[in-house]
Amino acid sequence: MTILGIDCSASVLSVSLKVEKRLFETAVHDGFKHSENLMVQIEHLFKLSNLESRDLDLIAVAAGPGSFTGLRIAMSTAKGLALGAQCDLVSLSTLDVYASIREDFDGLVVPVIDAKKKRFYSAVYKKGNKLTSELDIEAETLLKTLDLSENILFTGPDALFFEKYKEKDNRINIDRYFSSVTATPLIKLGYEKWKEHGADPHGSGPVYIRKSEAEISMFGD
Numbered sequence: 001m002t003i004l005g006i007d008c009s010a011s012v013l014s015v016s017l018k019v020e021k022r023l024f025e026t027a028v029h030d031g032f033k034h035s036e037n038l039m040v041q042i043e044h045l046f047k048l049s050n051l052e053s054r055d056l057d058l059i060a061v062a063a064g065p066g067s068f069t070g071l072r073i074a075m076s077t078a079k080g081l082a083l084g085a086q087c088d089l090v091s092l093s094t095l096d097v098y099a100s101i102r103e104d105f106d107g108l109v110v111p112v113i114d115a116k117k118k119r120f121y122s123a124v125y126k127k128g129n130k131l132t133s134e135l136d137i138e139a140e141t142l143l144k145t146l147d148l149s150e151n152i153l154f155t156g157p158d159a160l161f162f163e164k165y166k167e168k169d170n171r172i173n174i175d176r177y178f179s180s181v182t183a184t185p186l187i188k189l190g191y192e193k194w195k196e197h198g199a200d201p202h203g204s205g206p207v208y209i210r211k212s213e214a215e216i217s218m219f220g221d
Contacts, residue, residue: 002051003058003191004042004081005183008034008074009066009094010113010157016183017045024048027180034073042081056085060190062182063091064207065121065134066113071206088199090190093207095134097186098156099125102175107151110142114158121209136209139165 005016013034017024024045030037046052061078064071075091082089098111103125113121115136122142124132135142139162146152148169154162155175166172 001057001191002055003060003187004045004056004078005060005187005190006038006042006074006078007062007094007097007182007186008038008070009062009064009182010070011067012157012180012182013037013041013070014181014183014186015041015045016181016187017049017051018184018187019049019051022049023184025181025184027182029180032067032070034067034070038073038077042077053081054085056081056087058087058190058194059085059089060183060186060194061089061091062094062097062186063205064094065115065136065209066094068206068208071208075206088194089204090194090197091200091204091206092186092189092193093123093134095121095123095156096130097182097189098178099123099130100128100189101179101182101185102153102155103128105151105153105173107153107171107173108146110146110152110154111156112142112154112158112162113156114161120158120161134207134209 003018007014013028015026026041028037059078059082061074095111099109102109109125115121119138123134151171153173155178159175163174
């Protein structure tokens with residue numbers, strides 16, 4: 001089975017292509033220039049694998065939360081490729097994907113994505129189970145929601161922000177080696193979701209847990 005994974009949720013663009021037992025990966029620290037680089041990286045993996053988009057069986061895309069623009073770029077690209085290849089599409093929570101990378105951690109796993117305005121997109125997990133809803137939250141408030149009697153691992157692309165809190169409590173751990181190749185675990189979770197639930201319904205789209213700047217300007221918070 002040939003599966004393409006796409007994650008544009010944060011500042012690093014990640015694309016992976018699984019062809020049976022072969023895996024092709026790329027990650028670009030492009031500073032949110034995903035519109036310029038996404039198709040370039042996808043075509044690069046097709047070239048490496050000697051495949052074309054029509055050979056795809058499934059596309060897995062990170063649906064957010066994350067960068068509004070990045071999520072739209074990823075979703076529109078994934079939908080266009082799926083339509084052209086006549087293959088299925090599945091979307092997954094970005095936070096679920098990031099947490100899955102560290103689900104063997106003995107304690108609470110807390111993926112964090114910079115949401116700007118001194119806030120973070122986050123959720124709390126334990127052994128693969130999601131304990132909270134997806135949050136748009138300030139760092140201090142997030143810490144107050146956690147059970148500090150347990151070991152805590154902050155992970156994800158912006159985990160290093162929480163380094164300063166480790167000095168106050170040695171049960172707080174920081175994932176300094178979080179892999180930027182997030183599209184590979186996305187493929188794994190996407191395939192599992194597809195096997196259990198099938199493809200996403202038509203009309204599915206990115207997950208925004210905050211209004212865009214335009215919406216806030218027009219309608220307020």
